[in-house]
Amino acid sequence: MKKTALCSALVSLACLLSAAAFAMPPTGQDSAKVTPDMIQTGSDIPTDWKQPQGNFDYIKRDVMIPMRDGVKLHTVILIPKNAHGLPMLLERTPYNASNMAPGKSPHMADAVWSGDKDWADGSTILVWQDIRGKYKSEGKYIMTRPPMGPLNPTKTDDTTDAWDTIDWLVKNTKESNGNVGMIGSSYDGWTVAMALLHPHPALKAAAPESPMIDGWMGDDWYHYGALRQMNLDYFSGQMSKKGEGENIPRENQDDYTNFLEAGSAGAYAEANGFKQLPWWNRFAAHPAYDAFWRLQALDTLLVAHPSTVPTMWLQGLWDQEDIYGAVHAWEALKKAGHGANNHLVMGPWWHSQINRDGWNMGPLKWPGDTTAQFRQNVMIPWFNHYLRGTPLPKPLPEAMIYNPVEQHWDNFTNWKVASDQQLTPLYLQSDMGLGFEQPTDGSDSYVSDPAKPVPYLPRPIPQKNDRWRTWLVQDQRFAETRPDVLSYTTPVLSKTVRVQGAPIADLFASTTGTDGDFVVKLIDVYPGTDPTDPTMGGYELPVSLDIFRGRYRKSFADPSAIPANEVQEYKFRLPTVNYEFKPGHRIMVQIQSSLFPLYDRNPQTWVPNILFAKLSDYRKATVTIEHGADGKSAVLLPVVSGATNSD
Structure with a gap:
């Protein structure tokens, strides 16, 4: 055998011996015996993991928790350890009760969401519940399920569900003292208001925060008939799944483009599958304020079924979603003689900001955390008084409303409802002037083009952006320069103009179209320079604004076409204010015919249902605002004199 062949053979033999060595079982001390405890034939995931919580x-x-019809509602209860004789705070929600206590911390204050941290100090039992048909609760979900009656032929509603829940909690939570408070914002505020229609005896205090009270008049769905079409995402998010659904997919980043290219709001919705949603089909069939809406208006229902439960109605002065509900519910109850147990609170906040930090409202900065201070100094002591009998530091006034100019709370022993206000006309004048003197003649016109609607924010308008929370304090200089926006301004003020209440827009206008919308903004124009905050130099701050759909000028329930080229009166209430226009500032009123894409476009030609207007229906119209012999257009202001009682 040649040397090379011999070497190759030896190498191969060595490799074989090495492989055999690895294949042979270990011997001696290296040997291992497989025992039964080493073998797992099932899953390594236990069927019911329990985290030790010592x-x-x-x-x-x-x-x-079982309801009277057998449906069971998922409820999360957090009880301080070693609790005895504690009150309970209940929130009923369609937004996932499990997420209200999402933390895994062993400390209660770190386990709850931000809105409940002040409550999680060991002195209160916290309870959250999924309403019917949402997340882990049984039953069928119906959007803001109407009370039992013509729109709800069943034997249950959110009033009975709240009653049954409280009854179960009182009987089955041995750590409690038997007293329950209810709290919640937006939809959750609506569930509080529903509970007040027939409250359980154990319900001792309630705080509806920015509640949905009348979705057509001025909360989530419409404002005086103009559709808040950007809320269509809420439809799919709430009703496409039992859990959390998704927003409508977008073709473009800018929602101005998305909604404009879609045409009508109905076309946009149904192109995205909304015919599958029973709520949309009911909603779309009732664009006017008919029985479908009137029978659900909670301000009317609360007056028909008044409770004696102490109730704190909370609202943000710049609530971009539900700026209507709390104020109107409180006013209706007070006017009907039920003011003793109902209180109004309005803070310098956006929607539901009461449950978050309150250092500022967009560019407006406060001297402290207004929400934390209010929760700790007012709200929690007020609840404690009714839930555990502790004395109030001082009585809660009839109304407690923040003064955003003086930056303090004002307390009112008699805050007037809108119908009892004394109003002072601030008239539109010639040469785009504005003043308290009656005008003698004149009019101003603009062309409203549905193909180029006025945006409610500077573009682009993305689907998710923090600007949504603060759009109601957006500097309006971006709109003032448009030819389809009329801006009337006072001379520089020499003395303070203090307004407390609800301004009323009172326009006399004609249009070449047969329908149209009117947007009125009451604005504080800051001095041209501000050495302490240069960004506020010349700022045009909206104080109160809203939109009105012209077809409802005579009747919300029975709309009618606008007679072309004939002067008509359009009179509507603006959101409530507690404000001071200071010397050196000016007051401005802006008027326009669109606020897009927040509100759907009016085609400006009469169609039975604007939701389904055709592209050919959208036409330009010349709008003329009168301030002379044919009508003295004005914003009627609730002007007051003298100092207020403030904290």
């Missing part, structure tokens, strides 16, 4: 300062219970 170091937790609270106990968490997940329960299914």
Whole structure:
């Protein structure tokens, strides 16, 4: 054998011996015996994992509470450890009760969401519940389920569900003192208001925060008949799934383009599958304020079924979603003689900001955290008084409304409802002037083009952006320069003009079209320079604004075409204010015919249902605002004199 062949053979033999060595079982001390405990034939995931909670300062219970018809509602209860004789705070929500206590911390204050941190101090039992048909609760979900009656032929509603829930909690939570408070914002505020229609005896205090009270008149769905079409995402998010659905997919980043290219709001919705949603089909069939809406208006229902439960109605002065509900519910109750147990609170906040930090409102900065201060100094002591009998530091006034100019709270023993206000006309004048003197003649016109609607924010308008929260304080200089926006301005003020209440827009106008919208903005124009905050130099701050759909000028329930080229009166209430226009500032009123894409476009030609207007229906119209012999257009202001009682 040649040397090279011999070497190759030896190498191969060595490799074989090495491989055999690895294949042979170990011997001696290296040998291992497989025992039964080493073998797992099932899953390494236990069927019911339980986290030891010996170091937790609270106990968490997940329960299914039975309602009177057998449906069970998922409820999360957080009880401070070693609790005895504590009150309960209940929130009923369509937004996932489990997410209200999402943290895994052993400390209760770190386990709850931001809105409840002040409550999680060991002195209160916190309860959250999924309403019917949402997340882990049984039953069928119906959007803001109407009370039992013509629109709800069943034997249950959110009033009975709240009653049954409180009854179960009182009987089955041995750590409680038997007293329950209710709280919640937006939809959750609506559930509080529903509970007040027939409250359980154990319900001792309630705080509806920015509640949905009348979705057609001025909360989520419409404002005086103009559709808030950007809320269509809420439809799919709430109703496409039992859990959390998704927003409508977007073709473009800018929603101005998305809604403009879609045509009508109905075309946009149904192109995205909304015919599958029963709520949309009911909603779309009732564009006017007919029985479908009137029978759900909670301000009317609360007066028909008044409770004696102490109630704190909370609202943001610049609430971009539900700026109507709390104020109107409180006013209706006061006017009907039920003011003793109902209180109005309005803070310098956006929608539901009461549950978050309150250092500022967009560019407006406050001297402290207004929300934390209010929760700790007013709200929690007020609840404690009714839930555990502790004395109030001082009585809660009839109305407590923040003064954003003086930056303090004003307390009112008699805050007037809108119908009892003394109003002072601020008239539109010639040469785009504005003043308290009656005008003698004149008019101003602009062309409203549905193909180029006025945006409610400077573009682009993305689907998700923090500007949504603060759009109501957006500097209006971007709109003032447009030819389809009329801006009337006073001379520089020499003395303070203080307004407290609800301004009323009173326009006399004609249009070449047969329908149209009117947007009126009451604005504080800052001095041209501000050495302490240069960004506020010349700022045009909206104080109060709203939109009105012209077809409803005579009747919200029975709309009618606008007679072309004939002067008509358009009179509508603007959101409530507590404001001071200071010397050196000016007051401005802006008028326009669109606020897009927040509100759907009016085609400006009469169609039975604007939701389904055709592209050919959208036409330009010349709008003329009168301030002379044919009508003295004005904003009627609730001007007051003298100092207010403030904290």
